[in-house]
Amino acid sequence: MLPKLIAVGLAACAVALGQPAGFNYDEAAVPTYELPRILRSADGTAVRTAADWPARRAEILELFQDQVYGAAPAAPPGMAFSVLEQDAAALGGLAHRKQVRVEFGDAAGVSSMEILLYTPARAGGPVPVFLGLNFGGNHTVHQDPAIRLADRVTADGLEEGRDADRGSRSSRWQVEMLLRRGYGVATAYCADLDPDFDDGFRNGVHPLAPPEDPGDWGTIAAWAWGLSRALDYLQTDARVAGARVAVIGHSRLGKTALWAGARDERFAMVISNDSGCGGAALSRRRFGETVERINTRFPHWFADNFSAYNGKEDELPVDQHMLLALVAPRPLYVASAAEDLWADPQGEFLAARHAGEVYELLGRRSLGALQRPAVNEPVMRDVGYHIRAGKHDITAYDWERYIDFADSHWPRD
Ligand code: GTR
Secondary structure, X not given: OOOHHHHHHHHHHHHHOOOOOOOOOOHXXXXXXXXXXXXXXXXXXXXXXXXXXXXXXXXHHHHHHHHHHOEOOOOOOOOEEEEEEEEEEEHHHOEEXXXXXXXXXXXXXXXXXXXXXXXXOOOOOOEEEEEEEEOOOHHHOOOOOOOOOOOXXXXXXXXXXXXXXXXXXXXXXXXXXXXXXXXXXXXEEHHHHOOOOOOOOOOOOHHHOOOOOOOEOOHHHHHHHHHHHHHHHHOOOOOEEEEEEEEEEEOHHHHHHHHHHHHOOOOOEEEEEOOOOOOOOOHHHOOOOOHHHHHHHOOOOOOHHHHHHOOOHHHOOOOHHHHHHOOOOOXXXXXXXXXXXXXXXXXXXXXXXXXXXXXXXXXXXXXOOOOOOOOOOOEEOOEEEEEEOOOOOOOHHHHHHHHHHHHHHOOOO
C-alpha cells in the first residue's frame, strides 16, 4: 500500500496528465486474468495450421461484430463518386490534390463524405496511401487554403466551418513528410459519417440501416464502414496503388482503424496510434480506461451488447489481442505514448505480442517473446510496436516510424 499522501499526490498528477482519477494506473494492481485463446475454436478444437485459421478468424470476427462494435451494412447500392476539385501543383508544387465527394444515396441521414487526397506531384505511377479519418474537418489537417471547409455538427446544432481553423491539427498529419517519402495521404472528417454524440442514431449514415438490435452498428462501426467506402473510391483512382492502402487512426479513430482493418481485408496495413480501451489495449487488465467507463461516457461508440460487460471483463468472449490477430498476415503496427496511461501502453503492447501467435501460424514474424521495448525504441517485424516519449497524440515521430514500417514492407526502387 502506498502511504496516503503519496497516493493522493499520484492521483492528482494523473488527472493533470489527462488521466481521470478513480481508475487504476498501478501495474501491481492489475487483476489476474486469463485471456481467451486465439487458437482454440468455439467447439474446443485446437487451431494448428494455417489452413485452420480462416474458420477461426470468421468466428472471432463475428464475436467482435455481435458483442463489441456492431454489424454494419454493405456499401449502399446508390453510391457515387464525384471529383469536386483537383490541382496538379498544390502545396507549392509538391502535391497533386484531389477532393472527392462520396454520395451514399437518399437513405442516409447525411448524403455524403468528402475525401481529401494528396499524392506526390511527381509520382511515376500509383503510390501507396495512408488513409485515416480526422477529428475536426479536412481543413484542419493542413493550412492549404483550397481545402473545402467542413461544417461541424454538434449536439447543439450546426457550426459553420471556419477559416481560422485551417491547419489547426496539422501536426497530426505530416503531409509534406509523407509526400517527400513517396506516399499519398487521404482523409475524411469522421462527422461526415457520424457526428460524435449520442442522438439515437438519427444523424450520420445510421439511417442506411437503423440500429434496432443490440448487435447493430454503433458510431465506431459507422466510422469504420466509412473507411471502407473511402477505400472503395481509392481503389478506382489511378494515382493510388489500391493494393497498398494503410488504414491509420489516433485514439477513438485508432479503435476505428483497427475495426476497419479487421473487417476489410483489402486494407493492406493497419496502424493503431494510442487507441487504448476498445482499441489495442486488453480490456481484462482494467488499467486506465475501463469497459464500463467507455460505455458510460460514450454510449454511442459500441454496439449495445458491449455494455453487458461493464465491470465484467472476464465474461467477454474475446479480448483485444484477438482483434489485432484478425489483421494477420497483413502488417500491423501498434503504438503507445509513455504518458498516455489512460490508454494502457502495457495492455496495447501485450495485445500486439499475443496477436503474434497468428502471425507465426501463418509464417510471419511476430514481436517475439520480448518485454515491452524501451521508450523510442521501435520494433518492426510483421507486427510493429513502439512507445514514444510524451503524451496522448500522434506526432512527427510516430509518422516517421509508420513510414519506415511501410518502406520495409513495400520496398520500391
Ligand atoms: C477519451 C476516451 C478514449 C479516447 C480519447 C480520444 O476521452 O476515453 O477512449 O478515445 O477520448 O479519442 O481522444
